[in-house]
Each structure stands twice: as C-alpha cells, then as structure tokens.
Amino acid sequence: MEEKMEPKKEEKEEKKIKKRVKMREQDPLERGRNFMEVPYGYTPDEAVEEAHRCLTCKKPGCRNGCPVEVDIPAFISLIKEGKFIEAARKIKEKNALPAVCGRVCPQEIQCEGLCLLGKKGEPVAIGTLERFVADYEAEKGEIQIPEKPRPTGRKVVIIGSGPGGLTCASDLIQSGHQVTLFEALHKPGGVLIYGIPEFRVPKLIVQREVEYIKKLGVELVLNAVIGKLHTIDELLNDQGYDACFICIGAGLPMFMGIPGENLNGIYSANEFLTRANLMKAYLFPEYDTPIKRGKKVAVFGGGNVAMDSARVALRLGAEKSYIIYRRSEAEMPARKAEVHHAKEEGIEFVFLTNPTRFIDDGRGNVCGVECLKMELGEPDESGRRRPIPIKGSEFQIGIDVAIPALGTRANPLLTKTMPDLKLNKRGYIVAEEGTGMTSKPGVFAGGDIVTGAATVISAMGAGRRASNAINEYLKWKFWDVSNLTKQLTV
Amino acid sequence: MYKILARQMLVPNMHLLKVYSPDIARKAKPGNFVLLIPDENGERIPLTISDWDIEEGSVTSIFMEVGATTCKLAQLKAGDSIMAHVGPLGLPTEIKNFGTVVCAGGCYGIGGIYPIVKALKDAGNQVISVIEARSSFLIYWEDKLKSVSDQLYIVTRDGSRGIKGHVTYVLEKILKEKKVDRVIAIGCTYMMMLSAESTRPFEVKTMVSLNPIMLDGTGMCGVCRVSVGGETRFTCVEGPEFDGHKVDWNDLFARKEVYITEEREALRMHECWSYPVNIPVEGS
Numbered sequence: 001m002e003e004k005m006e007p008k009k010e011e012k013e014e015k016k017i018k019k020r021v022k023m024r025e026q027d028p029l030e031r032g033r034n035f036m037e038v039p040y041g042y043t044p045d046e047a048v049e050e051a052h053r054c055l056t057c058k059k060p061g062c063r064n065g066c067p068v069e070v071d072i073p074a075f076i077s078l079i080k081e082g083k084f085i086e087a088a089r090k091i092k093e094k095n096a097l098p099a100v101c102g103r104v105c106p107q108e109i110q111c112e113g114l115c116l117l118g119k120k121g122e123p124v125a126i127g128t129l130e131r132f133v134a135d136y137e138a139e140k141g142e143i144q145i146p147e148k149p150r151p152t153g154r155k156v157v158i159i160g161s162g163p164g165g166l167t168c169a170s171d172l173i174q175s176g177h178q179v180t181l182f183e184a185l186h187k188p189g190g191v192l193i194y195g196i197p198e199f200r201v202p203k204l205i206v207q208r209e210v211e212y213i214k215k216l217g218v219e220l221v222l223n224a225v226i227g228k229l230h231t232i233d234e235l236l237n238d239q240g241y242d243a244c245f246i247c248i249g250a251g252l253p254m255f256m257g258i259p260g261e262n263l264n265g266i267y268s269a270n271e272f273l274t275r276a277n278l279m280k281a282y283l284f285p286e287y288d289t290p291i292k293r294g295k296k297v298a299v300f301g302g303g304n305v306a307m308d309s310a311r312v313a314l315r316l317g318a319e320k321s322y323i324i325y326r327r328s329e330a331e332m333p334a335r336k337a338e339v340h341h342a343k344e345e346g347i348e349f350v351f352l353t354n355p356t357r358f359i360d361d362g363r364g365n366v367c368g369v370e371c372l373k374m375e376l377g378e379p380d381e382s383g384r385r386r387p388i389p390i391k392g393s394e395f396q397i398g399i400d401v402a403i404p405a406l407g408t409r410a411n412p413l414l415t416k417t418m419p420d421l422k423l424n425k426r427g428y429i430v431a432e433e434g435t436g437m438t439s440k441p442g443v444f445a446g447g448d449i450v451t452g453a454a455t456v457i458s459a460m461g462a463g464r465r466a467s468n469a470i471n472e473y474l475k476w477k478f479w480d481v482s483n484l485t486k487q488l489t490v
Numbered sequence: 491m492y493k494i495l496a497r498q499m500l501v502p503n504m505h506l507l508k509v510y511s512p513d514i515a516r517k518a519k520p521g522n523f524v525l526l527i528p529d530e531n532g533e534r535i536p537l538t539i540s541d542w543d544i545e546e547g548s549v550t551s552i553f554m555e556v557g558a559t560t561c562k563l564a565q566l567k568a569g570d571s572i573m574a575h576v577g578p579l580g581l582p583t584e585i586k587n588f589g590t591v592v593c594a595g596g597c598y599g600i601g602g603i604y605p606i607v608k609a610l611k612d613a614g615n616q617v618i619s620v621i622e623a624r625s626s627f628l629i630y631w632e633d634k635l636k637s638v639s640d641q642l643y644i645v646t647r648d649g650s651r652g653i654k655g656h657v658t659y660v661l662e663k664i665l666k667e668k669k670v671d672r673v674i675a676i677g678c679t680y681m682m683m684l685s686a687e688s689t690r691p692f693e694v695k696t697m698v699s700l701n702p703i704m705l706d707g708t709g710m711c712g713v714c715r716v717s718v719g720g721e722t723r724f725t726c727v728e729g730p731e732f733d734g735h736k737v738d739w740n741d742l743f744a745r746k747e748v749y750i751t752e753e754r755e756a757l758r759m760h761e762c763w764s765y766p767v768n769i770p771v772e773g774s
C-alpha cells in the first residue's frame with residue numbers, strides 16, 4: 001500500500017514546483033472601473049512558499065538576464081529564511097527602484113525568461129518576490145540610509161529624473177560626488193509619473209523612491225527645462241559641473257499623418273496619459289486638468305503604452321475600449337502580463353487593421369475611423385512580418401476618442417542647443433554602449449534618448465553604466481600629471 | 491514653490507502677475523512664454539512673458555480672468571506662492587532691423603507686445619504700436635508702450651478714446667500710408683486672425699503669437715498642434731509665433747473649443763466652492 005502512495009506524493013510535489021504561487025489580483029471587471037493597483041502582491045507566507053521553489057542553481061541564468069545585475073539567488077535565499085528586509089537591501093545594492101521594477105519589468109524576457117524552472121513549468125516569480133520585499137521594507141518603515149561617503153569635491157549634473165536619471169543619481173551620490181538632478185516637469189519620475197498609470201505603478205511609490213534618493217543627498221530641481229532655462233554648456237562651463245548625464249527619454253509623439261488627425265478627441269498617447277497620470281484628470285473636477293471620457297475609444301498601437309492608454313480609457317468610463325493593431329497578436333511588443341490584464345478587463349483587440357482616416361462629426365470632433373484590413377507579408381527591418389493592406393476591405397468603427405500610441409521619437413529641444421553633440425540621423429544621441437560617453441567631453445547619455453523607446457529597466461542599466469563611466473572620467477579628468485613629472489625628473 | 495511679488499488688476503478682469511523667478515528672468519527673451527501651475531490641483535497654463543527684471547529676479551505676465559485657473563490666479567496676492575513656473579518656453583521673436591514695424595496688441599496682447607516693441611526699437615526699427623480694447627477703461631500700459639514706440643495708436647470699439655473701430659482699420663490705414671516691413675499681432679485668436687487678413691493684400695509678413703491649449707510646453711504631448719501652411723506644427727516648440735497668412739484659423743478655433751463643457755463646469759465649481767457655506771444636512 002505504501003509503495004502506491006509514494007509515486008502519488010511525488011507527482012503532487014512535481015506539480016507544486018512546476019506551478020508558481022499565484023499573486024492575487026483585483027477582479028478584472030471591478031478593476032476596470034478603478035485606478036487602484038491590479039495585483040495585491042504576495043503575503044509573507046506566499047512569498048516564502050514561492051521562494052522555496054528556487055533551486056539555487058550553481059550557474060544562475062536569472063542574474064544574466066537582469067540589466068542591473070541584481071543578485072537574484074541571494075535575495076531569494078534571504079526570503080526563504082524569512083529575512084525580508086535583508087532581501088530588500090540585497091536588491092538595493094544593485095537596483096535603486098525595486099518597488100518599480102517588480103511591477104513593470106518585462107521579467108518574462110529577462111530574469112524569469114532564463115529561469116531553469118521555466119523549462120518544464122513556470123519560472124520562479126522573481127518580479128513578484130522583488131515587489132514583495134520592496135513593499136515590505138517600506139511598510140515596516142525600515143528604509144536604511146547608508147552612511148554618507150567622503151566628499152570628492154566633484155559636481156555632476158543629471159538631466160531627467162526618470163528611471164535612468166534616478167539610478168545614475170543614486171549611484172553617483174553614493175560615490176561621494178555632489179549631484180544635481182534637473183527635471184522639466186513639476187513632479188519627478190519621468191515615465192514613472194506621467195506615462196505609467198496609477199494602477200500599474202502607484203504614484204506614492206514613485207514619490208517614496210524619489211524621497212529615498214533625496215535623503216541620500218541628491219539635489220532635485222523641478223520645473224527646469226534644460227536647453228531653455230540653462231544650457232549644458234552653461235552648466236559645465238559657468239556653473240561648475242564636472243560631468244553631465246543626459247537621460248531625457250524619447251518624448252516626441254508620433255502621429256500617423258492621416259486625414260482628420262487634428263480633430264478634437266484625438267490624443268497622442270503622451271497627452272492622454274500625462275493628463276490622466278501626472279495631472280490626475282481622472283479626478284476632474286477635483287483636479288483642474290480635463291480629459292475626454294470617450295464612450296468608444298480606439299487606441300492604435302501594440303506596445304505597453306497602447307495597453308496603458310486603453311486601460312486608462314476604460315477606467316475613465318468607456319463602454320468600448322479597442323486596441324487596433326496592424327499586425328497580429330504574436331507581433332505585439334507589449335509585456336505579456338499587460339496584454340493578459342487588458343484582455344481580462346474587456347479591452348477588445350482588433351488585429352490586422354490599420355486606420356486610413358478619421359471622420360469629422362461636422363463640428364470638429366472625431367466620430368469614427370475608417371480602417372483597412374491587413375495581412376502579413378515578408379519581414380521588414382524590425383524583423384517582424386510587414387503588414388500589407390487588403391484592397392477593398394475598408395470598414396468604419398464609430399469612436400469618440402482616438403489615441404495613436406505608435407511610439408515616440410527623440411525630442412530635439414535639448415539636443416539642438418548642442419551642435420557639437422553627435423546625433424544619429426533620427427535625432428537620437430550617439431553614445432558608447434558600455435559607458436554612455438558621447439562626442440562631447442564630459443557629457444554622457446543613456447536611456448530612450450540613445451536607444452529609442454525601450455523599458456524602465458534598460459534606462460536604469462544605462463544609468464548604472466554611465467555612473468561607473470563618470471566615476472572613471474572624474475578620476476582621470478583631474479589627474480594631475482605635473483607632480484608625477486616633477487618626481488621623475490628629480 | 492514660486493513667490494508672487496505682485497498681483498494687481500490693471501483694468502477690469504485684466505491682471506498683472508509678477509513672479510520671483512530669477513533664472514527665467516536671466517534667460518527671458520521677447521516672444522517667450524511661461525507655463526504655470528497655481529496649486530497642487532491646478533492645470534498647466536501658458537502665459538506670455540510681458541516683462542522681466544534681472545536685478546529683481548522677476549518675470550511679469552498679463553492674464554485675463556476667463557476660467558477656473560485664471561480666477562485662482564486673480565485671487566493671489568504678494569507673498570503667496572504658485573506651484574510651478576516653467577520657462578522661458580517657445581522660440582523668441584525674430585528681432586532685427588527690419589525697418590518699420592507695426593505691433594498690434596489686443597486684450598492681454600497689449601502687455602504681450604511690450605517686450606517685442608522695446609527690443610525692436612533697440613534694434614533700430616521705426617516702431618508703431620497699435621493697441622485696441624472695447625472701451626477706454628480697458629486700456630492699460632499706455633505710458634509704458636508710449637515710452638518705447640515711435641508712435642502709439644489707441645483704438646476703442648466704442649470710440650471712447652482714440653480711433654473708433656477695430657485694430658484692422660488702423661492697420662490698413664497705416665499700411666496704405668507708409669511702407670511697413672513687418673507686422674506683429676498679439677491678442678485673442680479672433681483679433682490675430684482679423685489682423686492677419688487685413689495685412690494680406692499688402693503682402694507684409696505678419697507674425698501672430700498663437701494661443702492653443704497647452705499641457706507640457708516642451709513638445710512631448712502634441713496638444714498645441716496647429717496647421718500652418720498645411721503642415722502640423724507644435725506651437726510650444728516651433729512657435730508660438732507663426733506667419734499669420736499661413737495659419738489655418740478654423741482648425742485653431744475648433745481645437746480651442748475641445749473642453750468648453752469641462753471649462754464651464756470647472757469655473758462653476760470654482761466660483762461656487764470659493765465661498766464655503768455650512769448648510770446643516772437634514773438628519774445629521
């Protein structure tokens with residue numbers, strides 16, 4: 001009898017390891033009407049249980065997948081022992097914004113994508129564990145401010161308080177330099193505050209992370225549009241900064257250039273999300289900034305920004321929220337979790353469809369969009385199959401708000417004030433991959449302004465690499481060779 | 491937070507706002523604007539920079555009370571603070587020795603043309619200023635403008651002061667009498683459109699400072715997009731000044747109306763809630 005029991009028990013154990021502990025989430029239909037966070041996060045018990053799934057591989061694949069090289073096996077081992085605060089601190093050795101990354105990183109193509117368990121079942125929920133310890137540390141109020149290092153006497157200026165700038169600032173201040181962080185908007189965080197909605201990254205969390213960085217000693221200057229208020233040359237030559245890191249993002253919105261695109265009710269995703277997230281237009285009239293609460297909203301695009309826009313539109317009261325994408329689901333660049341959440345909430349996906357013109361209701365407002373059906377042909381430069389219009393397949397969808405979420409390009413506002421800063425032909429800053437060094441001495445750049453629109457974590461990686469490079473640069477910049485020459489001649 | 495050095499009503503519903511903003515004062519050029527936010531719940535609104543003082547560290551704007559935000563600003567006094575004051579934004583006015591320039595200002599544009607008139611005069615131009623208002627009691631900064639213009643015409647719709655009529659009548663008169671090399675018109679959309687139309691037959695380049703809705707002011711959202719010469723341009727980074735003869739005015743008018751309903755609601759809410767009244771609720 002006992003022999004028969006054992007295989008059953010083994011099966012159960014195997015099944016247990018294959019499946020991760022599911023993170024509880026708000027009910028889809030309910031959450032589609034509020035701006036509260038979708039997932040509830042793990043409880044301590046759930047976190048420990050999930051952590052125990054980790055095999056503590058000798059050659060951990062997960063670490064290689066992390067753009068900022070978080071010691072994942074180490075922090076998970078600490079969770080196994082119930083040492084949550086220590087686990088948070090372990091992560092913070094490499095990642096200044098764990099509460100954010102745990103929520104927005106595309107783990108499926110990074111750490112979790114390389115998890116051994118993922119080969120046979122579900123990978124360890126590394127992102128959810130990171131989120132858990134970051135939140136736990138904050139809730140327990142045990143955020144530790146490391147000891148202030150000896151000042152180096154050097155000043156560094158960082159332009160842009162998004163994830164890249166915040167990471168770079170956090171690193172450099174801990175190296176002992178004086179750091180000033182300039183932000184054009186009235187709130188810090190960059191995409192974290194204006195682009196990513198409240199239900200994915202609560203703004204209180206961004207505020208908390210920024211407060212931590214300010215406590216480290218970083219001087220944050222808001223409402224400062226560099227290129228207008230000060231130029232980089234002024235900062236370096238007149239204001240005594242020794243080096244500069246430009247991490248301003250790719251903020252120029254792309255429009256489709258189709259007829260009717262200037263009709264009322266047509267927003268760039270940047271505008272729509274900035275109104276909703278930064279200006280809190282979903283609380284109008286308590287907050288003064290208005291936003292159109294369309295009943296039938298169409299978002300054009302297939303990335304995370306498109307998902308965010310469609311889900312915000314839903315929460316603003318849309319009866320129908322469409323994602324209209326010219327390729328098929330397989331080609332969509334959005335994070336899998338976001339697509340999944342969007343579908344659960346009732347967002348309707350219309351694939352292989354491209355808009356051709358917007359229809360005027362006679363009073364300057366959009367009332368519909370004419371679309372063409374597409375089919376996929378040979379791959380284009382991005383490697384994805386090119387969409388080809390199907391002749392005669394025109395059809396119309398009635399909408400009152402349209403949001404082209406097609407991606408963003410480099411905003412020339414700052415770069416055009418520096419003719420000696422080399423840009424590529426699309427206006428992005430040319431910077432060395434490993435260091436962020438640009439053609440202008442003392443000026444480093446990273447994030448979307450170099451690579452084009454990418455992720456929060458890749459900007460953080462660029463911020464990390466730039467801070468290392470700036471440290472080296474500052475060492476060599478002030479290297480006084482004259483003393484050495486004197487010594488050698490004597 | 492940015493301190494208010496002065497806020498005064500110059501003429502009914504037209505206010506002067508002087509903000510302590512030394513960095514912007516150092517960099518301000520004629521034609522630039524600032525974006526400001528009155529408080530935590532406030533919106534971002536653009537206001538033309540009408541004057542600045544580097545020593546005092548101040549930046550001055552003229553605004554008209556039209557909605558919730560401008561009403562909030564109208565209640566501020568020296569010593570209060572606003573949440574944000576961003577600038578200097580936009581491309582500055584092209585200033586060079588054109589020869590003879592006519593600068594026309596209406597409403598908040600009377601203040602708006604002041605720094606431009608001053609700079610053009612300094613650059614050696616013959617500057618004729620024309621300011622218009624509905625009636626004499628709405629004219630302000632007359633002496634200020636007189637001090638920097640070669641000639642100043644006052645135009646009132648009801649004829650209570652100066653020439654009776656519209657600024658366009660005076661523009662046509664001047665352009666018929668003398669050779670004018672450039673015209674600049676700043677005021678409400680309607681005034682700028684009419685001014686541009688009146689100079690079109692004379693083929694004089696007429697620059698207007700467009701006033702679409704704005705949000706970030708740095709070119710990242712696109713709400714301020716206008717159609718100029720058939721092309722879409724972003725007012726906040728490519729303007730605010732554009733060739734008035736190429737602007738699609740209908741498009742601009744339509745786009746400015748997008749939040750009419752919300753604006754009305756916000757103003758009503760603001761006005762009604764400004765004076766809280768404790769009415770006991772039945773059963774409480």
